[in-house]
Amino acid sequence: MRRAIRFWLVALVLASLGLVGATGTAQAAKAKKVSGSITVSAGASLTEAFTQMGTDFQKANPGTTVTFNFGSSATLVQQIQGGAPVDVFASADGANMQKVVSGGQVTVEPTVFAANELTIVVKKGNPKSVKSMADLAKLDVVSLCADTVPCGKYAQQALTQAGVTLDPAKVTKGADVKATLSAVSAGDADAAIVYTTDAKSAGSSVQAVRIPAWLNVYAIYPIAPLAASSNQALAKAWVKYTVSPAGQKTLQSYGFLPPPLQ
Amino acid sequence: MAVLLALVAIAFFVLPLIALLRRAPWSSLWDTLNEPVARDAIRLSVECSLWATFFSLVFGVPLAYVLARARFPGRSLVRALVVLPMVFPPVVGGVALLYAFQRNNGLLGGLIYDLFGFQFTFSKWGAVLAETFVAMPFLVITVEAGLRSMDRRYEDAAASLGATRWTVFRRITMPLIAPALFAGAALAWARALGEFGATITFAGNIQGRTQTTPLAVYIFLESNPDVAVVLSLALFAISIIVLVSLRDHWFGGIRDAGR
Numbered sequence: 001m002r003r004a005i006r007f008w009l010v011a012l013v014l015a016s017l018g019l020v021g022a023t024g025t026a027q028a029a030k031a032k033k034v035s036g037s038i039t040v041s042a043g044a045s046l047t048e049a050f051t052q053m054g055t056d057f058q059k060a061n062p063g064t065t066v067t068f069n070f071g072s073s074a075t076l077v078q079q080i081q082g083g084a085p086v087d088v089f090a091s092a093d094g095a096n097m098q099k100v101v102s103g104g105q106v107t108v109e110p111t112v113f114a115a116n117e118l119t120i121v122v123k124k125g126n127p128k129s130v131k132s133m134a135d136l137a138k139l140d141v142v143s144l145c146a147d148t149v150p151c152g153k154y155a156q157q158a159l160t161q162a163g164v165t166l167d168p169a170k171v172t173k174g175a176d177v178k179a180t181l182s183a184v185s186a187g188d189a190d191a192a193i194v195y196t197t198d199a200k201s202a203g204s205s206v207q208a209v210r211i212p213a214w215l216n217v218y219a220i221y222p223i224a225p226l227a228a229s230s231n232q233a234l235a236k237a238w239v240k241y242t243v244s245p246a247g248q249k250t251l252q253s254y255g256f257l258p259p260p261l262q
Numbered sequence: 263m264a265v266l267l268a269l270v271a272i273a274f275f276v277l278p279l280i281a282l283l284r285r286a287p288w289s290s291l292w293d294t295l296n297e298p299v300a301r302d303a304i305r306l307s308v309e310c311s312l313w314a315t316f317f318s319l320v321f322g323v324p325l326a327y328v329l330a331r332a333r334f335p336g337r338s339l340v341r342a343l344v345v346l347p348m349v350f351p352p353v354v355g356g357v358a359l360l361y362a363f364q365r366n367n368g369l370l371g372g373l374i375y376d377l378f379g380f381q382f383t384f385s386k387w388g389a390v391l392a393e394t395f396v397a398m399p400f401l402v403i404t405v406e407a408g409l410r411s412m413d414r415r416y417e418d419a420a421a422s423l424g425a426t427r428w429t430v431f432r433r434i435t436m437p438l439i440a441p442a443l444f445a446g447a448a449l450a451w452a453r454a455l456g457e458f459g460a461t462i463t464f465a466g467n468i469q470g471r472t473q474t475t476p477l478a479v480y481i482f483l484e485s486n487p488d489v490a491v492v493l494s495l496a497l498f499a500i501s502i503i504v505l506v507s508l509r510d511h512w513f514g515g516i517r518d519a520g521r
Binding site for chain 2: 075077123147169171175183189
């Protein structure tokens with residue numbers, strides 16, 4: 001028994017020494033070009049746009065792998081602060097980015113790379129004739145994002161601004177914006193408040209009812225590489241890509257608004 | 263070596279529980295439990311799970327009886343279908359229920375809405391339906407096992423003495439399968455209490471109406487971790503009670519064998 005343990009311990013030490021040596025030479029060889037892999041945690045509303053951008057980026061930079069982790073920004077912050085091995089964080093609002101900045105997980109100034117607005121979505125054909133936020137109060141079930149999710153906070157802001165109060169017994173709260181949307185697109189909810197980009201992505205399964213600009217909420221998306229990332233070069237390259245003309249073109253094709261002047 | 267692995271296994275189960283106990287806000291426990299969101303969640307959980315257990319009994323016991331006693335073609339297929347919700351992921355069950363019972367485009371949902379003006383989705387009864395769907399198989403399997411293993415000679419004796427089928431069932435069969443019945447009901451109740459995937463997909467997440475305790479824990483993990491932890495402990499405590507009350511059913515056989 002003891003000899004076996006000793007054998008495996010020695011093998012382990014030798015293997016790790018070998019690994020260290022190998023990576024050392026590999027890193028020296030690829031010092032100039034970006035390579036390797038990163039994990040990007042991004043708000044759920046970025047799902048389609050980032051997936052497309054990931055494909056484009058990986059094609060333009062062979063040898064790189066970008067993996068995405070989509071979810072509600074609040075959940076992503078929890079994961080990052082719990083030590084999740086994430087390289088880049090793209091939040092759907094400043095408040096969640098502020099949490100990781102205060103927590104020390106992000107040590108550089110975040111870049112705002114996109115913006116978004118809210119819209120009401122209803123079933124195709126608008127069977128309940130919803131024309132404004134005020135009409136939401138007379139529906140059976142309205143789907144909103146949960147209160148801590150950025151789109152939930154924005155929705156509450158818009159409703160308060162419009163002077164509309166919804167009966168809590170008629171509001172179902174989604175854990176992220178995609179779940180909120182699916183309550184209308186695939187379920188029985190009469191209406192939902194989601195981003196205009198989500199309404200666009202959902203295509204013909206839903207219909208958007210516009211929230212006028214003077215009552216709407218302007219959502220900004222900050223992005224930053226994480227201090228603990230083991231591939232800083234690639235993480236920064238991704239951040240740069242989101243604000244590059246190519247990245248911006250893709251984002252806007254999915255309905256995102258250009259970012260405000262920094 | 264075996265002892266080492268066993269210790270790791272024990273730690274695997276015990277550590278998360280200890281971590282939960284450690285994180286609990288003991289000083290404000292009562293106040294947190296009294297928050298409206300926590301009270302609504304617990305009240306809904308208890309109500310819906312009890313209703314689910316009730317329906318599981320009402321429909322599950324006859325089904326178990328038929329599966330155990332009747333011979334008909336396709337019996338094993340029916341048994342497999344009944345066991346299916348135990349095996350596949352709950353959220354898949356929720357999606358399936360959605361396509362069966364949603365008001366728009368649901369197989370039956372539209373009809374039910376037209377006839378009765380009632381929709382399961384986003385209602386308390388939707389939560390009950392989702393929980394019954396996942397919990398009933400546990401009851402059916404346990405009761406069927408009990409029926410198969412009981413001594414049928416008592417039933418035969420009663421019948422030969424002139425008892426009707428219903429009397430035989432009520433006064434002979436039921437008391438004999440009572441332990442299996444309780445165990446099945448307890449398992450079904452515990453499963454219904456913990457149901458999450460099917461509930462959130464099918465019944466939605468409405469505080470006071472469909473936001474059962476597991477849903478509340480999931481939603482409030484970020485914004486109000488105290489509530490999430492306290493609710494988790496509440497469910498944990500109930501699970502322990504179920505386990506302790508079932509120990510004779512699960513471990514009784516082993517204990518007898520050891521004697």
